[in-house]
Amino acid sequence: MSRHVLMSREVLLSGAxxxxxxxxxxxxxxxxTPANLANxxxxxxxxxxxxxxxxxxxxxxxxxxxxxxxxxxxGMVVAMINVALPGLPVPVIIACAIGIxxxxxxxxxxxxxxxxxxxxxxxxxxxxxxxGTIFLLSDGQWVNSHELSDPFKAFPxxxxxxxxVMSWITIAAVxxxxxxxxxxxxxxxxxxxxxxxxxxxxxxxxxxxxQFWAFTISGALAGLTGYLWVSRFAVAFVDLAGGFxxxxxxxxxxxxxxxxxxxxxxxxxxxxxxxLGIIGNALPVVDISPFWQLAISGAAxxxxxxxxxxxxxTKGRIILKRAEHAS
Amino acid sequence: MKxxxxxxxxxxxxxxxxxMGTSAMAQDNMxxxxxxxxxxxxxxxxxxxxxxEAAAExxxxxxxxxxxxxxxxxxxxxxxxxxxxxxxxAIAISANDPDAVAPALQRAMxxxxxxxxxxxxxxxxxxxxxxxxxxxxxxxxTILRLAADHMPDGGDVAFLSASATATNQNAWIAAAEEALPxxxxxxxxxxxxxxxxxxxxxxxxxxxxxxxxDLQAIIAPTxxxxxxACQAVSDAGRIGEINVTGLGLPSEMAGCVESxxxxxxxxxxxxxxxxxxxxxxxxxxxxxxxAEPGAEIPMGRMGSVTLDDATTAAMSDPFTYDASNVxxxxxxx
Numbered sequence: 001m002s003r004h005v006l007m008s009r010e011v012l013l014s015g016a017x018x019x020x021x022x023x024x025x026x027x028x029x030x031x032x033t034p035a036n037l038a039n040x041x042x043x044x045x046x047x048x049x050x051x052x053x054x055x056x057x058x059x060x061x062x063x064x065x066x067x068x069x070x071x072x073x074x075g076m077v078v079a080m081i082n083v084a085l086p087g088l089p090v091p092v093i094i095a096c097a098i099g100i101x102x103x104x105x106x107x108x109x110x111x112x113x114x115x116x117x118x119x120x121x122x123x124x125x126x127x128x129x130x131x132g133t134i135f136l137l138s139d140g141q142w143v144n145s146h147e148l149s150d151p152f153k154a155f156p157x158x159x160x161x162x163x164x165v166m167s168w169i170t171i172a173a174v175x176x177x178x179x180x181x182x183x184x185x186x187x188x189x190x191x192x193x194x195x196x197x198x199x200x201x202x203x204x205x206x207x208x209x210x211q212f213w214a215f216t217i218s219g220a221l222a223g224l225t226g227y228l229w230v231s232r233f234a235v236a237f238v239d240l241a242g243g244f245x246x247x248x249x250x251x252x253x254x255x256x257x258x259x260x261x262x263x264x265x266x267x268x269x270x271x272x273x274x275x276l277g278i279i280g281n282a283l284p285v286v287d288i289s290p291f292w293q294l295a296i297s298g299a300a301x302x303x304x305x306x307x308x309x310x311x312x313x314t315k316g317r318i319i320l321k322r323a324e325h326a327s
Numbered sequence: 328m329k330x331x332x333x334x335x336x337x338x339x340x341x342x343x344x345x346x347m348g349t350s351a352m353a354q355d356n357m358x359x360x361x362x363x364x365x366x367x368x369x370x371x372x373x374x375x376x377x378x379x380e381a382a383a384e385x386x387x388x389x390x391x392x393x394x395x396x397x398x399x400x401x402x403x404x405x406x407x408x409x410x411x412x413x414x415x416x417a418i419a420i421s422a423n424d425p426d427a428v429a430p431a432l433q434r435a436m437x438x439x440x441x442x443x444x445x446x447x448x449x450x451x452x453x454x455x456x457x458x459x460x461x462x463x464x465x466x467x468x469t470i471l472r473l474a475a476d477h478m479p480d481g482g483d484v485a486f487l488s489a490s491a492t493a494t495n496q497n498a499w500i501a502a503a504e505e506a507l508p509x510x511x512x513x514x515x516x517x518x519x520x521x522x523x524x525x526x527x528x529x530x531x532x533x534x535x536x537x538x539x540x541d542l543q544a545i546i547a548p549t550x551x552x553x554x555x556a557c558q559a560v561s562d563a564g565r566i567g568e569i570n571v572t573g574l575g576l577p578s579e580m581a582g583c584v585e586s587x588x589x590x591x592x593x594x595x596x597x598x599x600x601x602x603x604x605x606x607x608x609x610x611x612x613x614x615x616x617x618a619e620p621g622a623e624i625p626m627g628r629m630g631s632v633t634l635d636d637a638t639t640a641a642m643s644d645p646f647t648y649d650a651s652n653v654x655x656x657x658x659x660x
Contacts, residue, residue: 036537
């Protein structure tokens with residue numbers, strides 16, 4: 001039953017994306033050339049990576065508001081490592097980024113798991129702590145493009161089979177986490193812990209520990225994105241990706257991830273991110289006033305959430321009717 | 328939510344710091360608060376350095392460098408309220424919004440605090456005087472000239488601004504549009520807004536390149552925007568075809584000038600600006616000068632300024648940086 005709803009949800013969203021592309025193409029045909037669509041995908045890559053992590057966290061009935069701050073802190077740290085040790089190979093930098101991000105995520109996870117503080121409070125606090133830490137580390141200074149080494153900046157841009165490495169990393173992450181979510185014990189535990197925590201506990205799943213791992217994965221992905229972001233825009237500063245956590249949550253919500261936990265897929269999160277990415281990339285070229293741009297982005301989110309609640313409501317009614325008939 | 332917790336934290340810390348400060352220091356120290364658009368921006372860090380220089384020169388002056396962590400008017404209002412509570416002697420502010428911060432600043436003036444604005448102005452009722460880094464007309468003319476200098480046959484240029492409501496960026500762009508007749512053959516094809524976010528500015532720059540294939544220059548009168556546009560032009564492989572210019576800091580722009588994406592750019596010296604703002608705040612707060620139309624206010628090594636009818640004044644001309652001098656200034660700010 002829920003499987004059926006999910007499938008239709010992703011099909012619906014894919015349809016909405018196609019309609020959106022058709023609308024944009026009617027005003028600016030060059031937008032749907034394969035090269036431009038590849039650009040849009042590459043531009044949306046950070047949002048997709050973060051949305052995957054956020055989806056897993058939301059599945060377990062939590063929320064991670066610290067992703068953008070984690071991204072900025074990790075980005076600043078790896079940028080400073082690069083400035084201090086320009087010879088350090090990029091794979092080591094990436095390992096550092098994932099490691100630091102995961103540690104920051106674990107910090108969130110420990111607080112939620114062991115101290116049982118509500119996740120929204122924990123991550124609101126750590127968001128502030130992370131941003132403050134960047135300020136302390138950098139002393140308010142920017143790390144600029146000429147200070148970063150060339151390999152550091154070149155890696156995500158390097159072309160491989162026609163797509164930049166950043167896009168390939170994102171594709172790999174989508175495939176990897178699709179497998180993890182559907183084929184591993186941990187992946188199923190995320191659904192169980194969020195779908196029905198009491199039942200999950202009886203089934204031998206430690207809900208707190210599952211939430212801890214969700215935060216760790218979200219943190220690791222934010223760390224990886226931190227490196228990609230700093231490398232792509234060739235600059236690191238305190239306000240990097242300011243407010244981006246809201247885009248990430250919006251991508252998940254549009255992608256059909258239930259904010260109450262237990263429902264959501266990697267593909268949905270990716271489609272939700274792509275939907276926002278396409279709007280973000282199309283608005284500058286279709287010549288719409290910047291004041292309307294904000295309103296349009298906001299309207300898209302509200303419509304998606306409205307569809308979500310609508311879908312959930314009808315589902316609930318049908319179950320009740322069946323229950324009535326049965327009794 | 329983020330903003331609120333953040334600024335109240337900052338405000339709390341600065342309040343605590345000032346309490347410790349007052350007990351430790353002599354009571355007759357004049358305290359001048361330098362309120363900036365957001366902390367962690369190189370330009371304002373340099374301005375704070377200039378203000379410290381003025382404080383050292385004057386003696387008996389303590390500079391409180393503060394501001395919100397993101398460029399919002401609400402954040403600045405909270406900072407102003409905490410400064411009023413601390414009872415500082417003067418507030419020198421670069422405003423995120425000319426009107427939104429005015430009521431809070433009026434309250435400050437009612438409490439006897441000297442209020443001036445610098446860099447980005449406050450509505451007339453919300454401050455005693457405003458110090459422009461340069462005149463709006465000069466800056467508008469300069470940024471357009473920077474682009475036109477490298478376009479002998481004329482062509483299309485576009486603006487990449489900060490937010491659609493930013494006070495100074497939009498005044499400069501309006502001035503540039505007015506100066507357009509002085510540059511025959513130059514067309515302004517679009518003005519887009521990157522909100523001072525790297526990713527949005529980058530996307531807007533990409534959009535400009537896609538929408539206007541004949542574009543020859545992107546003029547970004549904002550530090551985040553000019554860097555993002557420079558990166559977007561480099562990534563698109565269009566260095567040499569599109570010149571990214573506008574206002575930026577030498578330390579941040581060194582890479583762009585080196586890669587050739589930027590031929591030249593301009594900025595006034597933020598150290599001088601912070602220095603002058605602190606000097607003026609001191610002169611007004613100590614009663615050495617009064618802020619009224621026609622008044623002449625001294626500002627140390629920068630000479631003096633004369634206020635016009637709207638009690639505003641211009642410090643100096645913007646300075647142009649290119650490959651020949653950017654490296655020398657990159658170490659300074």
